[in-house]
Amino acid sequence: EAGVAQSPRYKIIEKRQSVAFWCNPISGHATLYWYQQILGQGPKLLIQFQNNGVVDDSQLPKDRFSAERLKGVDSTLKIQPAKLEDSAVYLCASSLIWGFNTGELFFGEGSRLTVL
């Protein structure tokens, strides 16, 4: 079974530039998550989709971050304009459903962003 695919693996940009990350979840997984992991910290949820609807985007900095999941399959996360503090690994994860006892998320390898 194919895992969660993410691209690009690495990206270096100047501040104020824009960047986009792509994620393809495991086939059949209805729930998709984007996490931000700053060096030395645990992942922080940015946004959660259930099919193509947003469940939770309470921690997404909406003035510069946007995400979409068209057709309820793959997803893109965009940052525009980027700031130095956006340097992090952006992790995509998916799960079958989002219920009370679920929590087994399947993660991709992440996209490492460096903002200069």
Add this chain to the structure above:
Amino acid sequence: AQKVTQAQTEISVVEKEDVTLDCVYETRDTTYYLFWYKQPPSGELVFLIRRNSFDEQNEISGRYSWNFQKSTSSFNFTITASQVVDSAVYFCAPRLRDTGFQKLVFGTGTRLLVSP
């Protein structure tokens, strides 16, 4: 806001030693689930174990065991007879209500180094 504390930043052991990773969290929730994830150098977070807050029986799964104490909000994880392949960063991640939504709240992680 919910908070998860993993006080041990880094632990070094020699192969075959047992090692316990500590986790303490803050929550006002009465029922919830708790998880441990492993992040090897490849960066891909891997689900290890899940348990609920309303069953205080501690469990063992292979070389993994965990000790949950609801009264002290602690969820410690033990690896028995550690192996070099266990070297990774380990995250405690209770599923808690944060910013109005149920989500996995990750600790800052404990880096485990197992030497031959």
